Amino acid sequence: MPKTTPPAADSPTPAQQQRLQMADIARLAGVSTSTVSRALSGSSLVNDETRARIMELARSLKYTINIGAQNLRLKQNRTIGVVIPYDSATRQHLTDPFFLAMLGSLADALTEQGFDMLVSRVDAEQLDAAAAPFDTGRVIGVVLIGQWRHHDQLNQLAARHVPMVVWGAQLPQQLYCTVGGDNVAGGRLATAHLLQQGRRRIAFLGDTGLPEVAQRYQGYTEALAAAGLAPDPQLQVDVSFLPQGGSEGVLELRRRAVAFDAVFACSDLLAMTAMNTLRQHGVDVPGQVAVVGYDDIELSSYFHPPLSSVRQPMREAGRALVAALLELTEGRPAPSRLLPTELVVRDSSVAPTSR
Amino acid sequence: MPKTTPPAADSPTPAQQQRLQMADIARLAGVSTSTVSRALSGSSLVNDETRARIMELARSLKYTINIGAQNLRLKQNRTIGVVIPYDSATRQHLTDPFFLAMLGSLADALTEQGFDMLVSRVDAEQLDAAAAPFDTGRVIGVVLIGQWRHHDQLNQLAARHVPMVVWGAQLPQQLYCTVGGDNVAGGRLATAHLLQQGRRRIAFLGDTGLPEVAQRYQGYTEALAAAGLAPDPQLQVDVSFLPQGGSEGVLELRRRAVAFDAVFACSDLLAMTAMNTLRQHGVDVPGQVAVVGYDDIELSSYFHPPLSSVRQPMREAGRALVAALLELTEGRPAPSRLLPTELVVRDSSVAPTSR
DNA sequence: ATGAAAGCGCTAACAG
DNA sequence: CTGTTAGCGCTTTCAT
Numbered sequence: 001m002p003k004t005t006p007p008a009a010d011s012p013t014p015a016q017q018q019r020l021q022m023a024d025i026a027r028l029a030g031v032s033t034s035t036v037s038r039a040l041s042g043s044s045l046v047n048d049e050t051r052a053r054i055m056e057l058a059r060s061l062k063y064t065i066n067i068g069a070q071n072l073r074l075k076q077n078r079t080i081g082v083v084i085p086y087d088s089a090t091r092q093h094l095t096d097p098f099f100l101a102m103l104g105s106l107a108d109a110l111t112e113q114g115f116d117m118l119v120s121r122v123d124a125e126q127l128d129a130a131a132a133p134f135d136t137g138r139v140i141g142v143v144l145i146g147q148w149r150h151h152d153q154l155n156q157l158a159a160r161h162v163p164m165v166v167w168g169a170q171l172p173q174q175l176y177c178t179v180g181g182d183n184v185a186g187g188r189l190a191t192a193h194l195l196q197q198g199r200r201r202i203a204f205l206g207d208t209g210l211p212e213v214a215q216r217y218q219g220y221t222e223a224l225a226a227a228g229l230a231p232d233p234q235l236q237v238d239v240s241f242l243p244q245g246g247s248e249g250v251l252e253l254r255r256r257a258v259a260f261d262a263v264f265a266c267s268d269l270l271a272m273t274a275m276n277t278l279r280q281h282g283v284d285v286p287g288q289v290a291v292v293g294y295d296d297i298e299l300s301s302y303f304h305p306p307l308s309s310v311r312q313p314m315r316e317a318g319r320a321l322v323a324a325l326l327e328l329t330e331g332r333p334a335p336s337r338l339l340p341t342e343l344v345v346r347d348s349s350v351a352p353t354s355r
Numbered sequence: 356m357p358k359t360t361p362p363a364a365d366s367p368t369p370a371q372q373q374r375l376q377m378a379d380i381a382r383l384a385g386v387s388t389s390t391v392s393r394a395l396s397g398s399s400l401v402n403d404e405t406r407a408r409i410m411e412l413a414r415s416l417k418y419t420i421n422i423g424a425q426n427l428r429l430k431q432n433r434t435i436g437v438v439i440p441y442d443s444a445t446r447q448h449l450t451d452p453f454f455l456a457m458l459g460s461l462a463d464a465l466t467e468q469g470f471d472m473l474v475s476r477v478d479a480e481q482l483d484a485a486a487a488p489f490d491t492g493r494v495i496g497v498v499l500i501g502q503w504r505h506h507d508q509l510n511q512l513a514a515r516h517v518p519m520v521v522w523g524a525q526l527p528q529q530l531y532c533t534v535g536g537d538n539v540a541g542g543r544l545a546t547a548h549l550l551q552q553g554r555r556r557i558a559f560l561g562d563t564g565l566p567e568v569a570q571r572y573q574g575y576t577e578a579l580a581a582a583g584l585a586p587d588p589q590l591q592v593d594v595s596f597l598p599q600g601g602s603e604g605v606l607e608l609r610r611r612a613v614a615f616d617a618v619f620a621c622s623d624l625l626a627m628t629a630m631n632t633l634r635q636h637g638v639d640v641p642g643q644v645a646v647v648g649y650d651d652i653e654l655s656s657y658f659h660p661p662l663s664s665v666r667q668p669m670r671e672a673g674r675a676l677v678a679a680l681l682e683l684t685e686g687r688p689a690p691s692r693l694l695p696t697e698l699v700v701r702d703s704s705v706a707p708t709s710r
Numbered sequence: 711a712t713g714a715a716a717g718c719g720c721t722a723a724c725a726g
Numbered sequence: 727c728t729g730t731t732a733g734c735g736c737t738t739t740c741a742t
Binding site: 065066067068069071072077079084097100101103104107108111117118119120121132133135136137138160243269272273275276279298299302303304 | 374417432493634
Binding site for chain 3: 376377378388389392393396420421423424425426427428429
């Protein structure tokens, strides 16, 4: 008769609920742990009847294999890390809805693929910390949302062979894999649209020190050039992605006493606060100044007036990031990807007369 | 002379970068793994010089202890699960900024405490799936964001001794720990404020089938009662938390042909879409109808008109959820907590005349 | 078809 | 102070 000692009747560590483990199931089923292991993994090496019995037992006792031990033995892991850098200067707290939407999209894509998501935040000034969950073996790779100004640090991580894919812009001499929206096209679309609305003095709100913004600015200049216009440096303002950036941008433009009849902002949040500030100064949107934002966050369509915006394909973004990362973890190269952007035209950029 | 075989020069599994491990460091330092283990954990049992040498070696080689193996040996774990249920019917995709803000707040609180965050999404109709990361030993406890209508399922989880704390309302006969805003007070504050603005016909937008909403409604009726008014059922509309809910609510009120001079919406998103729909119907906000929302998401202050809202203390919420969960994982009881709410008054609820 | 035994990478007695 | 040994919970040869 097998011993039927209840699973470790002592309670030494309060944290340790004496969890059921494979040995317990084995004892209860009157077989060895090998058999239980095989049965639970659906091995054909085990008698059908035995397997059924074991599985039933496990299910009724709500036994589940300890993934940590399994991972150790199998040298496998199905967790990937998602790292959201924060700007240490502004201590920006994950505030832009776009980042959050990306997080949701990643969560969905990972769930689809049967992966777990370990989320962490790191100081953007110390991006190498992003590799910590990988170095400690917690995750098999890392998705980094946002490259900021840290191209070099990212290259270093890549050189260390940390499987990593970054949401951001493709840059020259880049050792890491990026997935990002087509920022040049996005900038071009927005600007061309504003030009088409008859606007000629289009202000650009965004910090061109950031790669993604720089590319949008390039698209902006391209569209201007195509219309035979030269960009006026006075119309470009380096503002941060913090919400109040939109307000500051508009104020700066007024300080410069530069005339403008449109604003292209590099995020919807910026566009919204810019619109508010314009309104406070008695400027009609879109009558006097047309506005286009970027990202097309959900709220944009509910804003007043509804905000025109450049949409990035979020669902696709999450999938592409995950797909690329999985390639890398398999040891295969992952080419960077550029996702298409589209312009969503709403009231903020279309003067009533031209509608 | 110690053998200096390079760490497993073969590359069998492409997924397996041959990671550096403790034995390698030990060999390189000419000591045993025990000594390395002790040195790295800062044990005083090891010679200062030896420890320094080992640590230097580890650092220069970027060696980090494999957490999985360490956890297994130590039977410890510093990962907690954050589960975001989604409504399977509407397939609502993590869309409300409030949930996202909560996620950020939790990330911060967990980082502060040196815990990792494993995020997963589960179908709200099968909330028992929320326990999976715990059952498999991946996490030591779970924070559930939102209780929806699944009080009973949550009770079952608690009965199974899954360490879990839920963001939501305190309910009678509840076996699990909740942390939540004081919904009754929130409802009371908002309603009292609207009454004070001279409004008497205050519509309530929110599905009272949800515990949190029911409590806000109770606060609403209490405030009405304090003013000697009885709630008019015609003024309450069960709308979902989806953004379009606000619009549907307003349309329903018009269909009922019921007069109202204020709207209290159970989320800011609802309030915003309600305001848009009112405007589309030529109703002035706040002139004819004053509006108050709930959650005070960041965008509310940038909306037009800026939205009055009941604020929940997000930073505190994350901290409280984490603190309660850690208590539970330590085997101590964790009492449910009610966090204070406050009303943030902005233009949407204050008619220009009364300003 | 099943069990015994070894070992994934680490730590903690127990000896020296 | 340091090394040897055993074992965390699991999977997998290798026998039987």
